[in-house]
Amino acid sequence: MSLISSAAGMKKQFTATGYVVNPDRTRMLMIFHKGLQRWLPPGGHVDPDEFPSDTVTREILEETGVNAHHIGTGAMDLALTANDEAQLPTPFAMAAQLIPESHKDIEHIHMDMMYLLEAEDSDPISARISEVDAARWFNRTSIINELTTTDSVRSFVRNTLEET
Template structure:
């Protein structure tokens, strides 16, 4: 997947979720910016994430993010790499230590545009996060990266109780449950 393929997938991407469909056009427009895949674009830039689930679709792997202090899916900055699927897989491996990650589909699973708070030397900005569903085994050894405080598998039933209200996580959880019904 490169910039052109990403734009094509975004143009075809459909979602029943209003909050997600509201910013699809923003993602499409961002693909035209030469700096879109670089964190130096201070107005906002692409990031890529992995919604990691076990093959039975009963658990998801989340990380307690060190800088943000919240449980989130694994992911990170593109740092110039226009292949966001590759970025998502690389970040997932780096942040979890998992080696046997499997891409569920060769397409976008979810999109989220969210604000990142100001930090020293980094102004407040948007992340245009492109997410992919990845499978991993619950029994594989996890290794916590220096970007995380913790890393844990959560049952789908316990996600809300453990992480609180996070609309984008809840949306991915709901999408996963719906995709299982369709299988």
């Protein structure tokens, strides 16, 4: 049975994740997630009345101290000119993720919007220990071969990061 068909009736939450790469796309910013005990891109829950594209930049700053900016994914330009519409940065992918039961919550589903962002890897990282255990930049080989992470992260890295 697939995750999507087995998720009927389960609690679901919107999240936004920032796949932050350096300008030459040789490194990616990762955090060590306390609860899941694995290396992941920074991100978190979309707050009420918050655009998901703002969620991801807020979470990156909160978790790592890094100021990242959206670099887009080639979404259709709607050429909006009126004051009553605005085009938002578009996620490059969305995924459903099963989150195991913990002391904080029941087993549930994250509906994750994955955004492509860029930041200078020379800028200092200040991991907020209340948020994450660590934050670091990693190259392609380290992420694919050495880190405990997810298949979606490895797939992104294979398709996006350059060899160093």
